[in-house]
Amino acid sequence: MTDEIPLGWTKAHISEICDVSKERGREGITPYLEIGNVDIVSKRYMFTDKLSVRGCQMAKQDDVLISRVRPTRGAIVWIRESELHVSSAFTVLRDCGTLSKKYLWLFLAWNRAYLNHLGDNCTGTMYPTTSEDAITDFDVPIAPLAEQKRIVEKLDAVMARLEACKSRLALIPPLLKRFRQSVLSAACSGKLTADWREQNLIIENADALLDRIREKRLASAPTKKEKARIDEVFDEGNLRIDEGDLGLDEIPDTWFGCRVGAVGAVSNGSTPSRKRPDFWGGAIPWVSSGEVRNNIISATRERITKAGYEDSSVRLLPRGTVLLAMIGEGKTRGQTAILHIEATINQNIAAVVLDHGLLSSAYLWRWFQLQYEATRERGSGSGPQALNCQRVRELPFVLPPLPEQHEIVCRVEALFAIADKIAERYKNAKANVDKLAQSILTKAFRGELLPQDPSDEPASLLLERIRTQRISREAQQSTSKKSHRNGIKRVARQIHKTLKI
Template identity: 35%
Template sequence: MSELPNGWAKACIGDLADLNPKQAFDDETVAGFVPMSHAPTTFRDKLRFDERPWGEIKKAYTNFKDGDVIFAKVTPCFENGKAAFVDGLPNGVGAGSSEFFVLRPCCDGVSAKYLLALVKSYDFLRGGAENMTGAVGLRRVPKQFVESYLVPVPPAAEQTRITAKLDELLAQVDTLKARIDGIPALLKRFRQSILAEAVSGRLTEEWRGKYADFNVTTIGKVCAVSTGKTPKRGQAEYWEDGDIPWITSALTGTKFCSGAEQFVTKLALKDCTLKLYKPGTLLMAMYGEGKTRGQVTELKIEATCNQACAAISVNETLAKKDFIKIRLQENYEEIRKQAVGGAQPNLNLEKVREITICLPSMEEQTEIVRRVEQLFTLADQLETKVKMAKSHIKHLTQSILAKTFRGELVSQDPNDEPASVLLERIKAQRAATPKAERGRRVATPS
């Protein structure tokens, strides 16, 4: 630990707080029950709870009350920073997962929120992870590590200033994070609006002039639409040592398809009459729930496909392949609605062929593609910056916490009672109070 600021001292967590103190309440008292899933990972999020009678939860679970700090001791919840300041419980009492540690400040001179900042800090999380014991998947931070962990202790008055400043700064971080988190949805709507403007002709209205010359047609009239097959899995000669890419609908989620996860042999291509599609062929997923059905990718390799894909080969004397791709991407939601069937609705080739398209001149198609690519590139650049900003925000919280424990977050006041005096007082109070009695409290329903 580096040199301490004036008025600060060093102490172990066990000198400042009681770890998992015992407590007693009337069985009928309404209490807050906190499973691990209800514990937040961010500094300022509130602890969620369900209401239960104290008698139902007092024995098998970790006990705590308002004013305590709880944090996970088991992997991966510990490393994820699941921890909270306990506040607002029914009757001020609660219990939760047996995988929680509880810290109860031993006196008013120790700030619970300062302790929360400590257990959220990078150094504490790293040290706890390095000292975990137990089997893989069930590793836990030992009680000894927590109690003996050395802490820089500010004067009590400075702890109050620190926690107030933390609330202020981390509230700003949360606001910034919320705004950044909202940008991907905005970019998604931006891209969809660009696609809609493109296929309607509005994107190039000024470029084109007043009069539009659109030919309303269908995909089937400007493209060859077919599908593939799945060679019998039991026929080893169709699959072993195959070198022909065989594409499934799972690979339609990207703009381009440059590789395959599975390969078939030349014998499979011949026996199963599989079609080999050229680079530039568009593949649309016809099956699948979630996001898959309706997705479109473009082959960058020569490949065949299974029956879950519609292979769309554009006649480029009639339409630009990239313009057709724009229309299929823009029509994604409508395409999905055309699926038929029971538990797993699917598209079929006829449905794909019937997709309508308004074709402008070849020159305008070229201009539309150019403008869409230009605007999408801008959106991609913004998306990259958003990812970088998210990473910076994640590190920003830890940077603020690091300043806290170096004494750099607020100014020191020479009139503050030194932390050494506080620690001596705590030591004397503890010596006068049996360990079994610390933190105990009996409550009755209000």
């Protein structure tokens, strides 16, 4: 917000135009407002079933509440109820009669300069907390009261239209998510390439392709243990997957349902000792599970040295390896990536190595994306939710003929490119709407949103009256307190005199 104000306006500290209410609330009352009930974007609040707690405050209609805890997040609300019990972590600002309702809230709620001011006056690190003095030590441009009302009415109308625009824009991300999921479902069930199959002769069905994969894997298996594992996964009782287990209605006759362990070697990595600085900062890329997020990995946040590589059980994975996060916070578990570089991985990632060249890495990557929720379910348990390499080997997989795999990948990439363009346009549109809202607020409190009316009483006169009224009120309160104290003293002297007699 700017320092420039038009003729007839004035400026005042929040402390000059508002009282900080200390009115206490009662315990066990609903509704009750806590900081966590505030949407920091829209500044709206919602209630839960939680009852008010001891030490809470009472706010009244048109009060402005400002969170003292982590104030830069902007939990600033205007109270619409006649009375409301609120958390003691709010500072309750009550207008002294200088402001039209919502005027102060509209000025402060999205005001980055004000939020930065609060942030600069915080103490504590985990839960930075500001003071009431800091909250009230900020200048507010005061328009004439009549103009304030016009500004608030105009902002209400404009912001309502912007909110409607934001609401419509907010529909786009979930629509894009459903679109991508529908594309993946059609791709991995054969529907996306139904026309391609009609126009192209399938020379090698997927079951024959799988036989070739088995032969190549057995021929290149480095140990008897790995050969035994391949034989085990290709055992008829272990290999086949019912279509119901695939999560698909049906697949083409030329496709084959099997397990991930049949098409690639599954292994995980490790983490060289963090206590050894000489193991880190080298030239060998090392992937953590947090870097696996449905992406292509062309670089890593960390690298290990040759000493770290040789001291741990990591192995250098080839380009085209598909990664699956087995353990991770939040959404990480079940997410996937493709290596576009040679790299090592940590112990929480499963690598599916496809060095036989008979399966498209991009197709397997997209299959894992389709199966994200189902894969997460397979990783659930009574302890920490996680997958392991054996569970990854047992995951279901649908294998199309090799030429069709490449066609699927091409079509998916083309459709996803369209979705990406729409997502970028959405991102830009949302940013423009956010900027427009801020621009409108800035203009409003600069006096540029509406023309001034010369007949309006200057704000300086209004402010002077409020100051005079506050001084008079404070003097009356001081006199009342003094009279009350004198009365107590008279009673005390009377009691003392009576007891003495």
